[in-house]
Amino acid sequence: MRQIITHHTYNNLINIIHIVIFIFITTNITFAQPAETIKHSSQSKIKGFAKNSERLGDTYSAIEYYEQLQKNQPKNSAYSMALGKLYQNARNYPMAKEYYTRTYENDKDAFPEALYYKALMEKMCGDYDVAKEDFQFFLKTIKGGAAFDKDYKKFAKIEIDGCVLAKNKLNSALKVFVNHVDTSINKAHVEMSPFPISNNKIIYASLKADKVKYIDLDSSQKMPVRQIYTAKKVGESWESTGIFDGPFNLPDVNTCNGSFSPDGNHFYFTRCKQNWKNKTVCEIYLSKKVEGVWSEPEKLNNEINNPKYTSTQPTVGSDSKLNEEVLYFVSDRDGGKGGLDIWYSSYNSSKNIFKTPHNAGSKINTIGDEATPFYDFDSRTMYFSSTGFPGMGGYDIFKNTGELSKWINSENVGYPLNSCTDDIYFVVGKNKEEGFFVSNRKGGVALLSETCCDDIYEYKWSEFIRIGVTGKIYAIKDSAIYKQLEHQIEVDKFINDDDPFEKIDPLNKQIVNLFLVADEKERVFIKSDTTDIDGRYFFDIEPDKEYKVVVENYGMFNKELKVDTRKIVKSDTIRLDAIYINILPKESIIIKNIYYDFDDWKLTETSKMVIDTTLLKILITNPRIVVEIGSHTDNKGDDNYNLKLSQRRAESVVKYLISKDIDKDRLSAKGYGEKITIAKNENADGSDNPEGRQMNRRTEFKIIGSLDQYSKIIYQE
Numbered sequence: 001m002r003q004i005i006t007h008h009t010y011n012n013l014i015n016i017i018h019i020v021i022f023i024f025i026t027t028n029i030t031f032a033q034p035a036e037t038i039k040h041s042s043q044s045k046i047k048g049f050a051k052n053s054e055r056l057g058d059t060y061s062a063i064e065y066y067e068q069l070q071k072n073q074p075k076n077s078a079y080s081m082a083l084g085k086l087y088q089n090a091r092n093y094p095m096a097k098e099y100y101t102r103t104y105e106n107d108k109d110a111f112p113e114a115l116y117y118k119a120l121m122e123k124m125c126g127d128y129d130v131a132k133e134d135f136q137f138f139l140k141t142i143k144g145g146a147a148f149d150k151d152y153k154k155f156a157k158i159e160i161d162g163c164v165l166a167k168n169k170l171n172s173a174l175k176v177f178v179n180h181v182d183t184s185i186n187k188a189h190v191e192m193s194p195f196p197i198s199n200n201k202i203i204y205a206s207l208k209a210d211k212v213k214y215i216d217l218d219s220s221q222k223m224p225v226r227q228i229y230t231a232k233k234v235g236e237s238w239e240s241t242g243i244f245d246g247p248f249n250l251p252d253v254n255t256c257n258g259s260f261s262p263d264g265n266h267f268y269f270t271r272c273k274q275n276w277k278n279k280t281v282c283e284i285y286l287s288k289k290v291e292g293v294w295s296e297p298e299k300l301n302n303e304i305n306n307p308k309y310t311s312t313q314p315t316v317g318s319d320s321k322l323n324e325e326v327l328y329f330v331s332d333r334d335g336g337k338g339g340l341d342i343w344y345s346s347y348n349s350s351k352n353i354f355k356t357p358h359n360a361g362s363k364i365n366t367i368g369d370e371a372t373p374f375y376d377f378d379s380r381t382m383y384f385s386s387t388g389f390p391g392m393g394g395y396d397i398f399k400n401t402g403e404l405s406k407w408i409n410s411e412n413v414g415y416p417l418n419s420c421t422d423d424i425y426f427v428v429g430k431n432k433e434e435g436f437f438v439s440n441r442k443g444g445v446a447l448l449s450e451t452c453c454d455d456i457y458e459y460k461w462s463e464f465i466r467i468g469v470t471g472k473i474y475a476i477k478d479s480a481i482y483k484q485l486e487h488q489i490e491v492d493k494f495i496n497d498d499d500p501f502e503k504i505d506p507l508n509k510q511i512v513n514l515f516l517v518a519d520e521k522e523r524v525f526i527k528s529d530t531t532d533i534d535g536r537y538f539f540d541i542e543p544d545k546e547y548k549v550v551v552e553n554y555g556m557f558n559k560e561l562k563v564d565t566r567k568i569v570k571s572d573t574i575r576l577d578a579i580y581i582n583i584l585p586k587e588s589i590i591i592k593n594i595y596y597d598f599d600d601w602k603l604t605e606t607s608k609m610v611i612d613t614t615l616l617k618i619l620i621t622n623p624r625i626v627v628e629i630g631s632h633t634d635n636k637g638d639d640n641y642n643l644k645l646s647q648r649r650a651e652s653v654v655k656y657l658i659s660k661d662i663d664k665d666r667l668s669a670k671g672y673g674e675k676i677t678i679a680k681n682e683n684a685d686g687s688d689n690p691e692g693r694q695m696n697r698r699t700e701f702k703i704i705g706s707l708d709q710y711s712k713i714i715y716q717e
Contacts, residue, residue, distance in 0.1 A: 034064035043072055059090050077107035091440055092449035097121035116152055126420035132163040161390035169415040175462045178416050184240040185231050186445045186455040193257045194436040194456050196429045200233040203244050205256035225254045246294045261316045262377040265289045268314035282312035303356050304345055309333040317375040319346055320525045328373050337365040338388055342373050344404055361405040372424045380526050385424040395422040401516050401524050408518040421451050434460040465543045469563050471576035472535040475507040475583045506535030514539045517546040543568055553581045594699050601648035603656055615701055619662050628668045629653045630700045634693035635674040635681050647671025
């Protein structure tokens with residue numbers, strides 16, 4: 001189901017896109033009964049009926065009209081080429097091959113591309129050796145030079161690689177069972193977009209009918225539409241349980257492509273309709289669960305739903321840095337790599353909007369079409385279907401790990417998940433051991449040809465391997481830092497006289513990160529875990545991968561442990577060595593002798609010397625830490641004045657450290673004025689307390705950033 005993107009095939013490509021994005025599929029729906037009109041019509045009238053049926057997307061009526069035209073003029077290659085394209089749109093690959101062959105043999109000078117499509121149909125029928133020979137012969141005979149020829153050459157080379165890949169995949173089949181789900185779900189029309197709600201419940205979209213539907217456009221008869229349904233697992237089988245309850249389906253609107261956010265509280269889906277050009281345009285809607293009730297769906301903003309283009313097939317991930325929702329979707333908007341591309345938009349929670357969409361990049365998108373993305377949040381893996389990577393059929397299922405526009409490399413998931421036909425809508429189930437996909441492979445419910453229609457299939461791994469990795473994190477009071485300061489500091493109560501700098505404890509609530517290693521230079525964040533009271537963390541990981549467990553090490557180089565699952569052949573839990581990291585304790589370390597002249601914010605030379613031998617050393621020795629410098633005053637004077645004075649004092653320290661080549665991004669100045677005291681400004685009898693005021697006139701240094709536990713170093717004025 002693939003087309004070359006050139007001006008020669010543009011109209012046909014639009015028809016293909018209508019099928020690909022599953023928004024107004026005309027399979028088994030026809031607007032007329034051509035046999036009745038053919039009997040009493042001239043050749044020119046039949047040709048008019050044929051063209052009009054093509055324009056309306058009524059593929060099967062167009063086929064009948066062109067069949068009659070071809071019967072009347074057997075040598076007319078334009079009719080045979082049109083029939084090849086129509087049968088390809090209808091996904092009747094043997095018939096499409098027959099007409100492409102006839103076209104090429106009768107008029108290869110006028111239709112040289114007919115050989116390309118003949119080879120493509122051979123591939124879609126699983127005749128890989130024959131298809132490869134024809135693609136190679138096509139490359140030898142096409143003239144070259146024109147943009148038209150260059151496009152065909154690019155795709156022909158991809159298809160040749162696909163034929164080779166297909167033979168390899170067939171000889172190394174995956175250990176997975178594939179099962180056609182119950183016929184209460186799969187009907188004669190296209191089923192699509194299965195999505196697991198739980199281990200025993202899914203949603204999906206369908207047009208419920210068991211036969212060809214004839215629609216009279218001159219009557220009040222309404223066009224049938226797709227709706228979202230539910231199904232449940234009964235024993236080992238799945239059965240339809242009716243319409244999806246909620247404010248999602250509308251009686252006259254195609255509704256499909258439902259997808260939940262990872263927490264299950266946001267439901268994204270598409271509604272689709274034809275515009276005045278007979279192009280079907282989808283728009284993405286969002287419904288939110290509030291106190292157990294789904295809100296009325298709202299159409300997402302025009303950044304997502306640009307009215308000039310279609311936006312469809314939403315799936316939801318998250319931004320690992322900001323922890324905001326990320327919406328991935330399919331669109332034919334400008335700026336893509338090919339026809340349909342996968343795009344993403346990050347959510348801005350402060351403004352309550354989705355940001356301007358960006359292309360997911362060339363490691364996901366190709367010169368072909370990409371469709372039906374599903375983002376597995378746990379493994380940060382995107383599953384999608386594509387025609388632009390070498391594959392076994394038309395659309396093959398691929399996977400790639402990453403987020404936004406940063407991905408590793410797309411990988412074909414293999415046979416029998418992929419076939420010689422179209423394989424799309426791959427999703428991973430809640431238990432990871434099974435899931436669903438959609439295919440028009442032989443064996444589905446079919447009326448007009450063996451491969452006319454998409455059905456939902458269930459897959460289950462026959463030898464599913466579960467791998468876990470665990471370990472412990474311990475905290476060490478870092479003696480090196482204290483020794484840098486031992487002549488300047490007064491050590492607080494946390495120091496143990498018997499074990500002054502070597503206390504080791506399990507570290508609770510420490511964030512531990514897991515990365516997938518792509519190569520020596522590239523790695524992709526997968527997930528985080530937080531240690532328990534015993535300092536223990538745990539991750540579920542996948543076989544045949546290399547990972548790194550990474551822990552922040554108090555501003556120094558991170559502590560990392562490698563995890564290699566490439567030789568693991570059965571379920572297991574990997575226990576890693578303990579990781580010891582440096583932290584500063586929560587209690588304060590007091591360093592004296594930061595001075596300012598009265599009512600001034602400029603640092604004295606003595607204060608600069610103290611900073612040079614204390615904080616500056618810490619920042620140099622620990623090149624990853626970020627500090628906030630906060631200045632405080634006592635309560636003499638006006639509140640606002642003290643606030644401004646303390647801000648200037650904090651900024652003076654920051655400017656001084658920057659002058660010593662400390663990166664400004666590692667420093668933050670904050671004036672607190674007189675609000676936060678650590679001692680009494682007055683005695684109990686109301687008299688002044690100079691010692692307390694002196695303690696309150698202080699500048700604090702707080703380590704912030706990615707550390708879970710921060711520490712304060714307090715400088716006294």
